Amino acid sequence: MxxxxxxxxxxxxxxxxxxxxxxxxxxxxxxxxxxxxxxxxxSNVKLDRWDNVIDSLSQSLAPEQVKTPISSTATHNIATVFRKRAINLDYLTSVLREKIDSDELLKQTQFMRLEDRLVLALPGDLLFEAGRAVMTDRARAALFRLGGALSTVANQLGVNGHSDPSPVAGGDYASNWELSTARAAAVANQLRAAGYAEPIVAFGYSDSRYDQLPPMPQAQRQLMGRRVDIVVFPTSGGLR
The missing domain is CATH 1.20.5 (Single alpha-helices involved in coiled-coils or other helix-helix interfaces)
Incomplete structure (x- = not known):
């Protein structure tokens, strides 16, 4: 239909x-x-209740704010950024060589410019009496003058004490390990007394690096074996 x-x-x-x-x-x-x-x-709006409602909404809708504490590492990194810049090692070598060559006691210092550091090898016999780690007055005055020059730079310093294989004869130390460490500490303390403000790490190597010395007459070899090295690094960031 x-x-x-x-x-x-x-x-x-x-x-x-x-x-x-x-x-x-x-x-x-x-x-x-x-x-x-x-x-x-x-009607009359109760402001206190209204404020409570607003606060509750703000807390529930606003993103959570997390407070991140500043770690000690971050503080250290900030301090590192504002640390004084280190002096170029080639320039520093020429400055120190001129100062040391004019010093009657330190002019026998050997300069070794390596790829990543400058080494000043100080003959230990000119600084200390045999078997002792107390510097003579003359050596203390000479190192004070050298430390005065180093106090104006921010380069990291290390001090390494060495010895020849001869056993310690008399003195206050039972082994060359103790003697070389004490001599390194004495030199480091004198540099600090002269005004060098950066950290200094002192090591004692005893005669463990004696075989690394280049060929030379035996008397000179033993003299160099009892040296104290001041190691200057290219940066102020730390030892390697």
Missing amino acids: LLPRRSERDLERDHKASQMWLLTFTDLVSLMLTFFVMLFSM
Whole structure:
């Protein structure tokens, strides 16, 4: 059975009728909004409760702020950034050589410019009496002058004490290990007394590096074996 075809006017009338509920719903919402606005205008807002609500919302919606403590490593890194810059070793070599060559006691110092450091080899017999680690007054004065020159730079310093294979004869030390360490410490302390403010690490090697000396007459070899090395590094960052 075929239904009669509806006209366009009938379809338009039905469409308008189907949307009539929207007008009623809109009127209802408007009336409710007006009602609540009137209620709010006649009431007093309790500010303390309102503040509590705002604080609660702020804490729940705001991102969490994490406080990261500053570690000791970070503090050390900051201090390292502002540390005085080290002097170029080639320039420092020429300055120290001129000063040492003019000193009657230290002019026998051997300069060794290695790839990553400068070594000043001081003959131990000119600084200390046999079997002892107490410097003579003359040696103390000479090292004080040398330390004065080094006090103006920030290059890291190390002091290494050495000995020849001969056993310690008399004195206050039972072995060359103790003697070489004590002599290195004595030189380091004198450099500090002269004004060098950076850390100095002192080592005693006894005769463990005696065989590394280049060929030379035996007397000179033993003299160099009892040396004290002042090692100057190219940076102020630390020893290697």
